[in-house]
Amino acid sequence: MFPTILIVDDEPSILRSLSGILMDEGFETMTATNGYEALQCVEAQTPDLVLLDIWMPGLDGIETLKEIKNLHSHVQVVMITGHGTIETAVNATKMGAYDFIEKPLNIDRVIVAINNALNFRRLEEENRFLRKKTIEKYAITGSSPATMELKKQIQIAAPTDAWILITGENGTGKELVARTIHQLSARCDKPLVDVNCAALNDESLESELLGHEKGAFAGAVTKKYGKFELAHTGTLFFDEIGDMGLKTQATILRILEEKQFQRLGGSRTIPIDVRVIAATNKNLKKAIREGTFREDLYYRINVVPISVPALRERIEDIPALIHVFLSKTAEDNGTPAKQMAPEAVEMLKQYEWPGNVRELKNLVERLDIMAGDSIGVKDLPAPYNTAVRPPATPAAELFSFDRLRDAQQAFEEVFIMQKLKSHDFDINKTAKSTGADKTRVKKIQQKITRQKGPEK
Structure with missing residues (x-):
């Protein structure tokens, strides 16, 4: 399909010559002799680009440009004129014109301007598509009352420039909420920088936030841009801000109030414009009473509070979440998506989920690997499956052994089993976190697999 160019000019000779040349170049063309005809063509056929003369009787080019952008903002417009001024060109550009060409027209210049404008339009379309995919990726899953209330708060707060404090337990998806807010904000095409x-x-x-100049301290061999500088005109996300030390809190508060800072070892004052989103799993009011969090910083960031519900408060969302996680795992692995039996889903809805959505996601990914084509109740391990007796703790059996070495081995085995589960059966992570021999960890993982039995 060839791009369609609408040529708008009150001189018939220009319409004929331009139309012929552009058709020879592989474009489809339409013509209009004034602004009113141009608007009718745009409304009826939506061309890919408009070549628009400024000086025309009746509705001039500037007014026509304004109306075209109101009707179809994605249509690219290149202005042409025989009496151009810098002021006119600036005004046209502010109203959305892509380029400005003076008469007499240089055909090569016209072709270049058209191709550049069409390439720019393709990039805009790609960006819109990618933004749509990003919003879908970070969409909050579920339709429970608690989730719908959360979505409502996000929809209200996101388009504003207000600072936001997100609270919730570990694993509830506070970072997901922050990214969703950024994607729905006016700063969506600017960076989201997380700390x-x-x-x-x-x-x-402090070095991460402010950056530093070369030689600012031992080890500063090059200049480094800090998070504040990287997030300029975008969003700065402070994850787990409750864990920030008092010294850094004071620095942050000063920068946020003054809207400027200096790199470590630098003397130049750098202005900043950032939207702040902070998240924490801590009770900041309690931290203020205990003297570990500044009260003035709390009120500075807590303009719009958003609380993310725990999974036990949105149990109705578990089926939808399971479907999303299974689909995502299948997409990542390039395999057909597995299904979970309704009985298994119902059993998971009875669990308390202390690890929240993160725990559910990890469990589903594990089941996708360990289970057969369909995930049933029999595939659910303890404590999710109440019919499965959890492994006995060594404390209940230690004194049944006669030899110290046997008791130590029994304890070690159950200890590593539990750590394997908490690390999603990752041998390297388990060995590193426990200090256990990697070979020993691997053998215990194999034992767990054998106990589970072969897939049917």
Whole structure:
């Protein structure tokens, strides 16, 4: 399909010559002699691009441009004129014109402008598609009353520039909420920069946030841009802000109030424009009473509070979440999506879910690997399956052994079993976190697999 160009000019000779040349170049063309005809063509056939003369009787090119952008903002417009001024070109560009060409027309210049404008339109369409996919990716799954209330809060808060404090237990999806808010905001095409406050101490966090100049301290061999600078005009997400030290809290508060900062070791003042979203699983009011969190910072970031419900408060969403997780796992692995039996889903709805959505996601991914084509009740391990007796703890059996070495081995085996489960049966992570020999961990994992039995 060839791009369609609408040529708008009150000179018939220009319409004929341009139309002929563009058709030879492989474009489909339409013509209009004034602004009113142009608007009718745009409304009826929506061309890919409009070549629009500025000086025309009746509705001039600037007014026509304004109406075209109101009707179909994605239609690219290139202005042409024999009496152009810098002021006119600036006004046309502000109203959405892609380019501005003066008469007499240079055909090569016209072709280049058209191709550039059409390429820009393709990029815009790709961006709209990618943004749609991103919004879908970070969509909040579920239709329970608690989830619908959460979605309502997000829809209200996201389009504003207000700062937001997201609270909720570990694993509830606070980061997902933050990303959804950013994608639905006016800053969606700007960066979202996240800061993991729990993973950094005061010294390293300050360097991460402010950046530093070369030679600012030992080890600063190059200049580094900080999170504030990277997030300029976008969104800065403080994950687990309750774990931030008091020294860094004071620095953050000053920067947020002054809207400027200096890199470590630098003297230049750098202005910033960021929207702040913070998240925590801690009770910040309690932290304020205990002296571990600044009250002034709390009220600075807590403009719009959003509470993310625990999974036990939105049990109705479990079937939808399971479907999403199974579909995502199948997509990642390039395999057909598995199904979970209704009885198994009902059993999972009876569980308390202390690890919230993250725990459910990890369980579903494990079941997708370990179970057959269909996941049934028999595939659910303890404690999710109340019919399965959990493995005995060594404390109940230690004194049944006569030799110390046997008791130690029994304890070690159950200990590593539990750690394997908490690390989603990842041998490397389990060995690293426990300090156990990797070969020993692998043997215990194989034992668990044998106990489960072969797939049917």
